[in-house]
Amino acid sequence: MAKNLRAKLPKDDHLFVHDINAKATAGLLQEIGSEGLTVAKDVREVAEKSETIITALPEPSHVLGVYKSMLEPPTLLNDGISKGRLFIDCSTIDPMTSAEVARAAFQQGKFIDAPMSGGVVGARAGTLTFMIGAPDELVERATEILSLMGKKVLHLGPPTSGLKGKLANNYLLALNNIATAEAMHMGVKWGLDPKALAGMINISTGRCWPSEVNNPVPGVIEGSPASRGYEGGFGVSLANKDLRLALKACEEHEVKTVLGKEAAKVYDAVQADSTCAGKDFSVVYRYLGGKE
8 A cells, every 4th residue: 555655646755664673664665665655663753753643553542542642742733743643544443433533633634534445455556445424525636645645535424434334344254254154155055056046047037246256166266265275365364353343333332233243253264263263254154064
């Protein structure tokens, strides 16, 4: 993401980057050079020297910690650039935590949520999709910035809307993945050819992303994680994390769900299985005993 951002920014713009993994920033510096790029000593330096700050972190606790470090003491307008910042958080976290961070950032700038979809492949290729929650007056500015790293920017409504849309989508994805693995497993067990079964499903009412693009049966989709030993792709732990974040938000908003908690139990069991842990989430098929 940082590489694409630096490549597309005007030459007179300067990019400050920080990562807890020093090897990652050192590698970036070695790959693209120091012209227009500085590795900051910490996140506070990034906040002090930048008008726009983009964050992408794994968990809600990480987002809280990083923004606390950036925003305290609340003197950015005096200690750095004397303009209100635009904070764009691309992490997938719960809407409640995002709203808390937005409140903390209020006196020193504006904050929008912009979770992304597309994974490592999309980040490298610059084809990510961003779902943003932002006031109308910030949409154009946010779109201009995020388009440097992605292909689509979808405005879903006011702050936290991007996260709510992303979590609703990934909730459905997590359920569809299990259902597809079960359907493919039953068909193969009944003696059906997996490619023929998938072909029929994908022109019928069962069609979904896990059946068409990320089919869980090895050999059905060339180059898919399933056809590479379930390596790469969308990890089981990430699918489980997003599912649980969606369930947490449902509890906060008193949204009744039926399937989500049972699906979370499945992903817990898959993660605990040594033959499945760390794999793409389509490995649910292997967990079920599917023929490989």
